[in-house]
Amino acid sequence: MTAHSIPAPSVEAFRAAILRHLKLSLGKDSEHASLYDWRMSLALSLRDHVVDPWFESTRKTYEARGKRVYYLSMEFLIGRLIEDVAVNLGLEETAEAAITALGQDYARVVTNEPDAALGNGGLGRLAACFMDSLSTLGIPAYGYGIRYEHGLFQQHFEDGVQIETAETWLAQKHVWEFERPEVSYPIHFGGHVALESGRAVWHAGETVMASAYDTPIVGWQGRWANTLRLWAAKPTTNFDLESFNRGDYIAASAPEALARTISRVLYPDDTTDVGKELRLKQEYFFTSASLQDLLRRFLGEGGDLRQLSDHVAIQLNDTHPAIAGPELVRLLVDAHGFDVAEAIGMARRCLAYTNHTLLPEALERWPEDLFAGILPRHHQIIGQIEAAHFAAAGEGVRILEHGEVKMGELAFIMAHHVNGVSALHSDLVKQTVFADLHAAYPERIINQTNGITPRRWLYACNKPLRSLINETIGTSWPDNLDQLSGLTPHVEDAAFLEQYQAAKDANKARLAGWLRDRDGMVVDPAAMFDVQIKRIHEYKRQLMNLLETVALWQDIRANPQGDWTPRVKIFGGKAAPGYVVAKEIIHLINDAARVINADPVTRDLLQIVYPENYNVSMAEVLIPAADLSEQISTAGKEASGTGNMKFALNGAPTIGTLDGANVEIRECVGEENFFLFGLTAAEVTARRATPDYARQAIEASPKLGHVLNLIRSGVFSGRDKDRYAGLVDGLYGHDYFLVTCDFDSYFATQRVVDAAFRETKSWTRMAALNTARVGWFSSDRTISGYANDIWNAKSLLSEAKRNRDVA
Numbered sequence: 034m035t036a037h038s039i040p041a042p043s044v045e046a047f048r049a050a051i052l053r054h055l056k057l058s059l060g061k062d063s064e065h066a067s068l069y070d071w072r073m074s075l076a077l078s079l080r081d082h083v084v085d086p087w088f089e090s091t092r093k094t095y096e097a098r099g100k101r102v103y104y105l106s107m108e109f110l111i112g113r114l115i116e117d118v119a120v121n122l123g124l125e126e127t128a129e130a131a132i133t134a135l136g137q138d139y140a141r142v143v144t145n146e147p148d149a150a151l152g153n154g155g156l157g158r159l160a161a162c163f164m165d166s167l168s169t170l171g172i173p174a175y176g177y178g179i180r181y182e183h184g185l186f187q188q189h190f191e192d193g194v195q196i197e198t199a200e201t202w203l204a205q206k207h208v209w210e211f212e213r214p215e216v217s218y219p220i221h222f223g224g225h226v227a228l229e230s231g232r233a234v235w236h237a238g239e240t241v242m243a244s245a246y247d248t249p250i251v252g253w254q255g256r257w258a259n260t261l262r263l264w265a266a267k268p269t270t271n272f273d274l275e276s277f278n279r280g281d282y283i284a285a286s287a288p289e290a291l292a293r294t295i296s297r298v299l300y301p302d303d304t305t306d307v308g309k310e311l312r313l314k315q316e317y318f319f320t321s322a323s324l325q326d327l328l329r330r331f332l333g334e335g336g337d338l339r340q341l342s343d344h345v346a347i348q349l350n351d352t353h354p355a356i357a358g359p360e361l362v363r364l365l366v367d368a369h370g371f372d373v374a375e376a377i378g379m380a381r382r383c384l385a386y387t388n389h390t391l392l393p394e395a396l397e398r399w400p401e402d403l404f405a406g407i408l409p410r411h412h413q414i415i416g417q418i419e420a421a422h423f424a425a426a427g428e429g430v431r432i433l434e435h436g437e438v439k440m441g442e443l444a445f446i447m448a449h450h451v452n453g454v455s456a457l458h459s460d461l462v463k464q465t466v467f468a469d470l471h472a473a474y475p476e477r478i479i480n481q482t483n484g485i486t487p488r489r490w491l492y493a494c495n496k497p498l499r500s501l502i503n504e505t506i507g508t509s510w511p512d513n514l515d516q517l518s519g520l521t522p523h524v525e526d527a528a529f530l531e532q533y534q535a536a537k538d539a540n541k542a543r544l545a546g547w548l549r550d551r552d553g554m555v556v557d558p559a560a561m562f563d564v565q566i567k568r569i570h571e572y573k574r575q576l577m578n579l580l581e582t583v584a585l586w587q588d589i590r591a592n593p594q595g596d597w598t599p600r601v602k603i604f605g606g607k608a609a610p611g612y613v614v615a616k617e618i619i620h621l622i623n624d625a626a627r628v629i630n631a632d633p634v635t636r637d638l639l640q641i642v643y644p645e646n647y648n649v650s651m652a653e654v655l656i657p658a659a660d661l662s663e664q665i666s667t668a669g670k671e672a673s674g675t676g677n678m679k680f681a682l683n684g685a686p687t688i689g690t691l692d693g694a695n696v697e698i699r700e701c702v703g704e705e706n707f708f709l710f711g712l713t714a715a716e717v718t719a720r721r722a723t724p725d726y727a728r729q730a731i732e733a734s735p736k737l738g739h740v741l742n743l744i745r746s747g748v749f750s751g752r753d754k755d756r757y758a759g760l761v762d763g764l765y766g767h768d769y770f771l772v773t774c775d776f777d778s779y780f781a782t783q784r785v786v787d788a789a790f791r792e793t794k795s796w797t798r799m800a801a802l803n804t805a806r807v808g809w810f811s812s813d814r815t816i817s818g819y820a821n822d823i824w825n826a827k828s829l830l831s832e833a834k835r836n837r838d839v840a
């Protein structure tokens with residue numbers, strides 16, 4: 034019996050609910066219903082069971098008068114929700130049986146749902162996992178973000194080249210959200226600040242409205258549901274009536290056009306700071322709306338603002354909402370009459386900041402004149418924040434410097450805690466980007482290693498393994514993931530290992546079928562599935578993976594009768610549209626795939642596949658089917674990684690560097706169950722300081738030299754001989770990410786992997802130990818860490834409820 038007050042329905046009742054929605058919500062009868070109609074009716078029938086727990090959670094939160102967590106993020110990379118909701122409500126079997134009884138294919142209905150792709154990659158997906166864990170743990174929380182009309186672009190390949198097209202998830206009604214037309218706030222831009230009776234008054238140049246859309250996020254077993262509140266920009270007035278009456282129809286709709294651009298599209302850059310005015314407007318738009326909303330809620334409950342931080346914890350997901358510091362100060366000073374110094378202290382006690390990158394090009398900075406033009410009042414307040422910081426810590430670190438506003442410094446100075454996202458990353462944050470601020474505020478930086486929700490990333494996406502785990506250790510692991518350690522003794526049991534391998538084989542067969550249906554690509558499920566899926570970026574070194582593939586191809590051709598381990602190299606990922614080198618790497622992978630896959634000598638031993646448009650739903654098919662997880666970034670560059678955790682959990686051992694959370698994963702699974710290679714972060718720094726390191730590495734490695742010559746000569750690019758000249762020559766000249774230096778070590782380790790994979794039984798044992806030993810990477814653990822160390826927030830679920838299955 035689940036917590037929701039609508040009793041868990043029978044299959045028959047659920048079938049009736051679907052038919053009722055088909056008729057009353059979709060206006061169809063079952064004879065004329067399309068796949069879309071069935072999917073909508075299924076989603077609406079599930080949604081009916083979310084509403085009561087959602088109301089109940091809201092009521093309990095209100096009654097407890099405790100603390101709410103507000104998670105501010107420019108990105109929430111949710112994916113599909115039907116299966117997620119069904120699984121969390123314990124209605125998966127009921128839903129499947131009901132849909133089947135209606136003559137429909139459940140898998141087809143579920144996959145008809147478009148991904149909600151309101152994010153670029155890791156940072157946005159982390160926010161989605163956190164929402165799941167906050168609800169599972171029963172911590173009162175709101176996610177705040179932007180309701181982009183267009184999520185991350187769709188990718189396809191034309192002659193191997195990435196082409197982007199607009200993503201249109203809202204073209205169909207998004208059934209999970211509830212529009213809240215009554216919840217809206219004005220957001221001001223531009224204009225000037227005047228001093229009026231000793232007070233600063235901001236006379237804005239333009240105003241848009243932020244309008245709320247709420248999506249309930251239900252946790253495990255429906256025990257709790259929080260809200261994801263996304264803001265859409267709307268014009269303050271639909272028409273400028275004066276222009277309209279003059280007959281100037283274009284001018285009349287100008288405010289509308291302006292407003293709607295703000296929440297129109299997600300910026301598709303995940304590292305380089307684009308520095309665009311619209312981006313800053315987006316950041317301020319959703320941050321201001323969120324702060325106005327939480328203050329209204331707080332004051333509506335009769336709160337005294339001096340106690341704000343006892344009731345409100347605001348987490349900034351990177352610097353994108355860093356304007357929250359000055360905005361909260363502005364609201365406290367300009368609207369509520371506090372003095373600036375007091376307001377800064379009050380704001381800081383509410384705010385905390387998570388850093389996700391050390392890459393200098395990704396640190397947000399705004400040209401000061403652009404910033405002051407859009408947010409003149411905030412520009413003033415930042416000056417006051419900086420002055421207060423100077424008074425407390427000296428003038429070593431500035432927020433306003435070289436004509437720029439430095440958002441990292443602003444976020445740090447306005448936060449009571451700053452956290453990195455893996456142990457290594459948090460150390461590097463202390464030693465590098467924020468070294469001076471760390472010296473000034475030595476208690477501020479802490480670590481919270483990332484995690485992933487095991488509901489989506491094992492229970493839902495990997496049914497064969499879920500069943501085996503249930504049979505082996507019982508069913509209370511999905512919200513107590515440490516219990517997976519109970520699998521450890523079973524890895525010595527041959528029968529268990531056979532079942533574990535059978536689960537992997539079933540997932541591989543599913544992926545093979547998926548690739549055949551989707552792309553007409555035939556792969557051998559007995560081959561090793563070697564997978565690298567993530568955004569395309571030089572530091573992630575997809576290029577090194579490709580170079581290794583080409584080297585292996587050459588070795589096989591030289592000795593086709595050798596004792597090779599068949600592999601399928603699977604790539605997935607998008608490049609930022611303006612990132613030229615990343616797009617060249619995509620082109621090269623596709624070109625190499627065309628040539629290598631057509632080689633009759635190697636065809637049965639080595640294949641490259643690169644399905645288009647990698648997204649959350651694709652990850653859910655690829656990860657359970659993977660044999661090997663590629664986590665090969667230049668040490669010191671990947672803040673954490675979270676895909677690495679998903680693969681390990683699903684029984685794909687890692688080949689990887691000592692970077693991000695790889696370090697901690699290796700500690701958990703044991704070094705004998707992790708294929709380590711490459712330079713350490715310290716060695717990377719040292720090597721970069723040696724002159725001509727790339728050329729020397731190439732000269733020392735005949736294998737690498739041969740591969741580079743081959744690519745340079747145009748074997749993969751037909752008549753366009755020089756297509757990859759820039760890419761290859763670039764490696765000689767400025768191989769900033771040390772592909773050349775790690776190549777030999779990587780290649781040699783891949784051969785160790787080859788040998789290990791042929792020992793099926795010990796390989797399976799290694800895979801199973803990965804599953805058994807990575808329970809710590811549950812985002813429930815991560816969120817508990819934030820709740821204890823940063824937010825001082827409590828669960829409102831009773832112990833009894835949380836441990837229902839144990840009791």
Ligand code: 26Q
Pocket residue numbers: 153154155156157159300302303304305306307308312389390395397454483671672673674675693
């Ligand atoms: C900044 C300015 C202008 C436009 C875009 C951006 C921008 C947008 C997205 C900058 C960065 C991002 C996303 C960064 C990201 O996804 N970082 C990843 O975060 C994960 C969760 O902590 C980590 O696991 C990854 O290591 C990290 O790369």
